[in-house]
Structures are given as C-alpha cells and as structure tokens.
Amino acid sequence: MSDIQRFDFDTRIHHGVIHNGTLYLTGQVARPGQSAADQMREVLGKIDALLARAGTDKTRILHVQMWLDDVRDFDEVNTVWDAWMPKEHAPARSSGEGRMAKPGMLVELIVTAAV
Numbered sequence: 001m002s003d004i005q006r007f008d009f010d011t012r013i014h015h016g017v018i019h020n021g022t023l024y025l026t027g028q029v030a031r032p033g034q035s036a037a038d039q040m041r042e043v044l045g046k047i048d049a050l051l052a053r054a055g056t057d058k059t060r061i062l063h064v065q066m067w068l069d070d071v072r073d074f075d076e077v078n079t080v081w082d083a084w085m086p087k088e089h090a091p092a093r094s095s096g097e098g099r100m101a102k103p104g105m106l107v108e109l110i111v112t113a114a115v
Contacts (some may be wrong), residue, residue: 004018005012012040021114021115022112023054023112024111025111025113026108026110026111028073030043032104032105032106034106036076036077037079037089039107040077040080040107041078043108047111055112056113057083058089058113059086060115061085061089061111061112061113062092062114063092063112064110065094065096065110066095066096066101066107067095067097067107067109067110068095068098069100071095073106
C-alpha cells in the first residue's frame with residue numbers, strides 16, 4: 001500500500017495530495033471580480049508557491065485541466081499561460097467550459113505534477 005500525503009496549503013485550494021511521487025492540486029484561488037487574465041495570473045502564482053512547497057516546480061507539471069466559466073476567455077487565459085510556462089516544458093493540457101462553484105470565478109485549474 002502506498003502512502004498518501006495531504007497538504008493544508010492555507011489557501012482555497014480544495015485538495016493537495018501527493019501519491020506515489022505525483023502531486024495533485026485542484027481548486028479556485030483567485031478573487032471574484034478580476035478579469036480572466038488577472039485570475040489566471042493569480043492562480044499561476046499560487047501554483048508556483050504550492051509546487052515549491054511540495055518540492056517541485058512548474059517544469060514538472062505533467063497535465064493541466066483548465067475549466068473556464070466562459071470559453072470565450074480561452075485566448076486571454078492561454079496568453080497568460082504561454083507567458084508563464086516555458087515552451088520546452090509545456091505539459092499536456094485540456095480545457096472545458098462549466099459553471100464555477102462561486103460567482104465571479106472564471107478560471108479553475110486541476111494540476112498533476114511529478115514530485
């Protein structure tokens with residue numbers, strides 16, 4: 001049986017779990033009322049900090065699922081992502097549209113990374 005390590009990240013991340021050398025993060029950490037690009041910047045900043053706390057970094061992200069409140073924000077959010085992630089380390093990505101849990105939230109990321 002493998003160990004599961006759960007994290008209390010002191011943010012609104014809903015889950016932070018390391019299992020078999022893989023880190024799983026999910027949640028909404030931006031502030032309602034910001035633009036999609038600003039929310040994405042805030043989310044990515046939090047992800048940087050959370051990855052560091054878990055002993056890894058963005059170059060070790062394996063997969064990202066992006067959920068957007070409105071798919072029309074995809075180009076704006078994608079531009080922020082491309083500026084943040086070095087092209088040589090770009091992980092697999094998928095995206096979808098769905099209502100967020102809190103009004104005013106436009107972006108949610110589910111991140112899988114190697115530790």
